[in-house]
Amino acid sequence: MGRGVKSNKKQTFNAIDRREMLKKTGLALTVAPFYFGLDSCVKAPKAPSFDADVLVLGAGLSGLNAALTLENLGLNVKIIEATDRFGGRVHTAKESDVPGHPELGANGIGGGYARLLDAAQKYGVEIGPYRPRTEPRKGEILYAIKNNLITPENWVNHAANPMPEAFRKGSPSSPAWSVYSQLNPLPKNDLVAWRNPEYAKWDRSVYDILKEKGFSEEAIQLTASTNSSYGADAKSISVLMYFQILNFITQQAASAGKGGAAIGGNQRIPEAMANAFKQDILLKSPVKGVVGEADGVSVTLENDKTLRAKYVLITLPASALRRISLSPLPKGKQQKAFQELSYTPCAQLHFVPTKKYWEEDGMPPSMWTDQLGGRFMALKNDPSDPDKVTSCVAYLNSNVAIAIDKMKREDALEAVMKSLVTMRPSLKDALQFVHYWTWINNPYAGGAYAYWKPGQISEFALDIAQPMGRVHFAGEHTAVLSRGMEGAMESGERAALEIINKI
Ligand SMILES: Cc1cc2nc3c(=O)[nH]c(=O)nc-3n(C[C@H](O)[C@H](O)[C@H](O)COP(=O)(O)OP(=O)(O)OC[C@H]3O[C@@H](n4cnc5c(N)ncnc54)[C@H](O)[C@@H]3O)c2cc1C
Numbered sequence: 001m002g003r004g005v006k007s008n009k010k011q012t013f014n015a016i017d018r019r020e021m022l023k024k025t026g027l028a029l030t031v032a033p034f035y036f037g038l039d040s041c042v043k044a045p046k047a048p049s050f051d052a053d054v055l056v057l058g059a060g061l062s063g064l065n066a067a068l069t070l071e072n073l074g075l076n077v078k079i080i081e082a083t084d085r086f087g088g089r090v091h092t093a094k095e096s097d098v099p100g101h102p103e104l105g106a107n108g109i110g111g112g113y114a115r116l117l118d119a120a121q122k123y124g125v126e127i128g129p130y131r132p133r134t135e136p137r138k139g140e141i142l143y144a145i146k147n148n149l150i151t152p153e154n155w156v157n158h159a160a161n162p163m164p165e166a167f168r169k170g171s172p173s174s175p176a177w178s179v180y181s182q183l184n185p186l187p188k189n190d191l192v193a194w195r196n197p198e199y200a201k202w203d204r205s206v207y208d209i210l211k212e213k214g215f216s217e218e219a220i221q222l223t224a225s226t227n228s229s230y231g232a233d234a235k236s237i238s239v240l241m242y243f244q245i246l247n248f249i250t251q252q253a254a255s256a257g258k259g260g261a262a263i264g265g266n267q268r269i270p271e272a273m274a275n276a277f278k279q280d281i282l283l284k285s286p287v288k289g290v291v292g293e294a295d296g297v298s299v300t301l302e303n304d305k306t307l308r309a310k311y312v313l314i315t316l317p318a319s320a321l322r323r324i325s326l327s328p329l330p331k332g333k334q335q336k337a338f339q340e341l342s343y344t345p346c347a348q349l350h351f352v353p354t355k356k357y358w359e360e361d362g363m364p365p366s367m368w369t370d371q372l373g374g375r376f377m378a379l380k381n382d383p384s385d386p387d388k389v390t391s392c393v394a395y396l397n398s399n400v401a402i403a404i405d406k407m408k409r410e411d412a413l414e415a416v417m418k419s420l421v422t423m424r425p426s427l428k429d430a431l432q433f434v435h436y437w438t439w440i441n442n443p444y445a446g447g448a449y450a451y452w453k454p455g456q457i458s459e460f461a462l463d464i465a466q467p468m469g470r471v472h473f474a475g476e477h478t479a480v481l482s483r484g485m486e487g488a489m490e491s492g493e494r495a496a497l498e499i500i501n502k503i
Contacts, residue, residue, distance in 0.1 A: 049308065050076075050296060050308050050309050050310055051078060051307040051308055051309060052076050052077055052078040052279075052307070052309040052310075053070075053075040053076045053077065053309060053310050053311065053503065054067075054070050054075055054076075054077045054078075054309055054310065054311045054312070054313060054499055055077075055078050055079075055080060055297070055299050055307055055309040055311075055312045055313070056070075056077060056078070056079045056080070056312075056313045056315065057079075057080050057287050057290075057299065057312065057313065057314045057315060057316060058079075058080075058081060058082075058088060058314070058315035058316050058475070059079050059081035059086045059087070059088065059270070059274060059281060059283075060087060060088025060089060060090065060270065060315060060475070060488060061087070061088070061090060061116070061269075061270055061273075061485055061488035061489050061492065062315040062474040062475045062476065062488040062489065062491045062492035062495075063079060063081075063088075063313070063315040063474070063492060064079070064086065064270055064273040064274060064277065064492070065115065065119065065273070065488070065489045065492030065493055065496075066313055066315065066474055066492035066493070066495050066496040067079050067277055067279075067492075067496075068273060068276060068277055069492070069493060069496035069497075070496050070499065070500070071277060071278065071279060073496075073500055075500075075503070076279065077277075077279055078279060078280045078281070078282065078307070078309070079274075079277065079279075079280070079281040079282070080281075080282045080285050080287055080299065080301070080307070081281060081282065081283050081284075081285065082284070082285065082286035082287070082320075082443075082444045083283070083284070083444060084283050084284050085267075085283070086267075086270040086271050086273070086274040086281075087105075087266075087267045087269075087270035087271065088105075088270075088444070088445070089105040089106060089317075089439070089445055089448065089449070089476075090103075090105050090106045090266050090267050090269065090270050090485060091103070091104045091105035091106075091267055092104070092105075092264075092265025092266055092267040092268070093265075093350070093435065093437075097350070097434065097435045098350045098352075098391050098434055098435050099352060099381075099382075099390045099391050099434075100379055100380075100381025100382055100390030100391050101265055101381070102350075102379050102381060102391060102393065103261070103265065103266055104348065104437045105266075105439070105448070106266055106484060106485050107135070107261060107266065108259065108261065108484075109127060109259040109260055109261055109262070109266070109485065110249075110252035110255065110257075110259045110486065111252055111253075111255040111256070111257040111258055111259040112251055112252045112254075112255030112257055112259075112486075113252075113257070113259060113482075113485060113486040113489075114257065114486070115486060115489035115490060115493065116269065116485050116486050116489050117257060117258075117259070119269060119272075119273055119489070120262060120269050120272075122276075123269070123272035123273055123275070123276050124272060125262050125263070125264075125268045125269050125272050126262070126263040127258065127259070127260050127261065127262055127263070128260050128261060128262070128263045135377060135379075136364075136365070136366030136377045136378055136379070137380060139364070140364040140365055140366050140378065141364055141366045141367065141368060142363055142364050142366070142367045142368070143155055143171070143172055143367070143368050143369075144367045144368065144369040144370070144371065144373070144376075144423045144424065145158075145160045145161075145172065145222070145369075145370050146160050146370065147371075147422065147423055148160050149363060149367070149423065149424060151363075151364075152171065155168075155171075155172070156168050156169050162216055162218040162219040162222060163175045163215070163219050163222075163223065164213070164214045164215060164216075164219065167179075167215075167219075167223075171368065172222050172223060172226070172368060172370070173223055173224075173226070173227065173228070173368075174223075175215075175219070175223045176206065176210060176223040176224040176234075177242075177246075179209065179210060179213050180239060180242040180243065180246055181246060183202075183209065183239070183243075184243045184246050184247070185199060185202060185243065186199065186243045186244070186246075186247050188247075188250070189247070189250075189251065190247065191244075191247055191248060191251060191480070191481040191482070192480055192481065193247075194240060194241070194243060194244035194247070194457065194461075195457060195461045195462055195480065197458065199240060199243075200240075200457075200458035202238075202239055202240040202243065203238050203239075203240045203452075203454060203455050203456070203457050203458045204238065204239055204240075204454050205234065205235050205236070205237065205238065205239070205454040206220075206224050206231075206234040206235075206237050206238075206239050206242070207220055207224070207233075207234035207235040208454075209239045210223070210224060210234065220234050221234075222370060224237075225398055225399070226370050226398060226400075227368065227369075227374055227375050227395075227397050227398060227400075228397055228398045229344070229397060230242075230245075230344055230449075230451045231342070231344060231398075231451045231453075232342075232344075232345055232398055232399050232402065233398060233399055235454075236342070236451075236453055236454075237451055237452070237453065237454070238452045238453060238454045238455070238456065238457055240452070240457050240458075241451060241452040241457065244483075245483060248481075248482060248483050266485075282301075285301050285302075285303070285305075286301065286302045286444075287299055287300070287301055287302070287316075287324055288300055288301065288302045288324055288325065289324055289325040289326075289327070290312055290314065290324065290325070290326050290327070290471060291327045292312075292327065292328060292468060292469045292470055292471050293470075295310075296308050296309060296310050296470065297309055297310075297311065297312040297469075297470045297471055299312060310470065310503070311470045311471075311472065311499050311502070311503070312470065312471050312472070313472045313473070313474055313495050313496075313499065314471060314472070314473050314474075314475075315473075315474045315475045315488075315491075315492065315495075316444075316475065317343065317444075317445060317446055317447075317450065317475055317476075317477060318337065318338050318339075318341040318343075318446075318450065318464075318475075318477055319341075319342075319343045319445065319446020319447055320443065320444050320445065320446055321338055322338060322339060322446075323443060326468075326471075328468070328469075330468060332463070333459060333460040333462075333463040334460065334463045334464060334466055334468075336459065336460055337456075337459075337460035337461075337463060337464040338464075340453075340456065341450050341452075341456070341464070341477060342447070342450070342451055342453060343439075343440075343445070343446045343447020343448060343449065343450055343451070344397065344447050344448040344449055344450075344451050345396075345397060345398065345399070345401035345402045345405070345439075345440050345447055345448070346395075346396065346397055346401055346438075346439045346440065346447065346448040347396045347401045347404055347405045347436070347437065347438040347439070347440055348393050348394065348395050348396065348435075348436070348437045348438075349393065349394040349396075349412070349413065349416055349433065349435075349436055350391055350392070350393050350433075350434050350435040350436070350437070351391065351392045351393070351394075351431035351432060351433055351434060352390075352391055352392075352431070352432045352434055353378070353389050353391075353392055353430055353431060353432075354429070354430055354431065354432050355429070355430045356389075357424070357426040357427050357430040358378070358389075358426075360426040360430075361424070361425075361426040363424075363426075365378035365389060365392075366378045367423070367424065369419075369420075369423060371400075371419045371422075371423060372394075372396075372400055372403075372404065372415055372416050372418075372419035372420075373394050373416060373419050373420045373423065374394050374395050374396035374397060374400055374401070375393075375394075375395040375396075375397075376392065376393070376394050376395075376420060377392065377393050377395060378392050379391050379392065379393065391434070392431060394416050394420070401440060402440065404416065405438050405440045405441050409436055412436070413433055413436075417431070417433075449476055449477075449483075449484065450476065450477035464477065464478055465478035465491070465494075465495075467498060470502075472495045472498055472499055473495065474488075474491040474492045474494065474495035475488060475491055476488040476491065478491045478494075478495075479491045
């Protein structure tokens with residue numbers, strides 16, 4: 001007699017035995033639920049039920065690219081997204097919020113954004129050479145430094161220019177970039193090297209590097225801590241990250257492809273990707289917990305609904321991931337990465353000009369300021385009237401963005417307006433405030449994009465994207481070769497392939 005038969009018999013006997021016993025003791029009726037519970041225990045275990053092969057958390061570019069890749073390979077995939085829209089940090093303003101619908105999030109698409117350009121073409125979104133971009137037109141900018149309005153031509157010899165002799169040319173932010181470019185030790189065209197331990201000695205603060213190059217406190221503040229596109233200030237960012245950015249920019253510039261921006265707004269690309277995805281996307285469904293199990297992963301939403309899948313792909317920025325519970329907890333360096341990776345502060349105040357202040361004072365309409373106005377940019381976003389200023393934005397980065405974002409909206413508006421009018425009197429009564437947008441105080445973003453503090457690349461860049469059992473990770477912060485939107489696409493592709501390899 002085989003072992004299986006033996007054990008079956010034993011199970012049957014045990015079940016009858018218990019029923020008989022319960023009947024005899026009169027417990028059958030009173031403890032019926034308990035009894036049935038016992039009965040179900042002795043049946044063969046049910047196959048685990050799954051809502052999907054893969055649950056993708058987040059409908060930004062990384063999540064959408066991963067979900068489409070997995071769907072095309074025949075898997076049952078669901079996407080879960082906290083907000084009511086697709087695209088995450090690709091976010092075009094609504095025309096009703098800001099005329100000309102500028103980008104609130106990602107704006108520039110590089111010529112070498114192969115995956116993104118490919119997706120745009122595949123899903124029918126046209127890329128235009130020029131589109132409403134969040135930047136002034138060439139030649140239409142002034143520098144507003146210490147309340148002096150200075151043209152770019154006059155900047156080089158201006159008394160307010162604090163840069164060392166060799167770095168006085170260019171815009172106030174360009175000297176720091178010149179230093180990064182001079183020092184960049186990464187091999188040309190090598191997009192992977194930045195994580196190589198051999199370059200760990202460069203994982204130091206921008207502040208230290210500029211000090212060594214002879215920059216004064218004032219010069220460092222202006223070139224690397226004011227309106228910086230990355231980090232909060234020069235002390236909080238690793239120069240090694242800038243080397244990676246430089247290599248990436250160089251590769252983009254050398255690419256034969258044509259970048260630009262999507263006609264109608266960059267958000268049309270993730271929308272078209274979501275449209276092409278045939279399976280379920282749950283919008284307005286913030287995730288609050290993820291539990292990895294031996295045979296699957298459970299995901300609990302804020303409405304307490306739980307879904308199960310064989311695999312889960314988390315594409316949330318680390319700042320949003322910190323808000324949800326993960327079990328088991330990530331360990332060691334990966335835990336540190338999720339806890340400590342920081343996000344670039346960015347807040348924006350959008351206005352409509354009510355008079356042509358630039359004609360009144362005869363100066364270019366946009367200003368790069370060292371005050372609360374940040375980068376004040378006049379945007380020309382009407383294709384039928386290309387010279388019309390459709391909106392203006394005080395685009396705030398660095399510590400200024402953090403300070404303004406902490407204020408009550410009306411106080412923030414008052415402070416920014418006061419600063420702008422003090423610098424440029426023609427702005428008095430010239431702007432109608434229409435929209436405030438913050439990436440900082442946003443639970444699903446926590447900032448514009450990840451940046452690496454000194455020491456962090458060497459400490460945890462190699463660990464951040466490691467799968468934890470059946471839980472995988474993607475998102476721009478996990479990209480290796482590319483940055484920004486293309487980094488998000490790259491990371492989604494990588495994670496989808498990781499999962500396919502396991503299935
Ligand atoms: C102001 C700004 C300017 C930029 N400029 C450029 C540029 O010029 N060029 C460029 O290439 N890139 C730029 N970027 C960066 C680019 O937008 C990002 O790198 C990219 O879009 C990130 O995609 P992602 O999929 O990794 O993350 P996300 O787009 O953030 O997607 C993650 C998704 O997860 C969702 N989510 C978060 N928490 C939860 C939760 N608890 N439950 C469910 N869902 C959740 C979010 O709502 C979001 O939709 C810019 C970004 C900003 C903000």
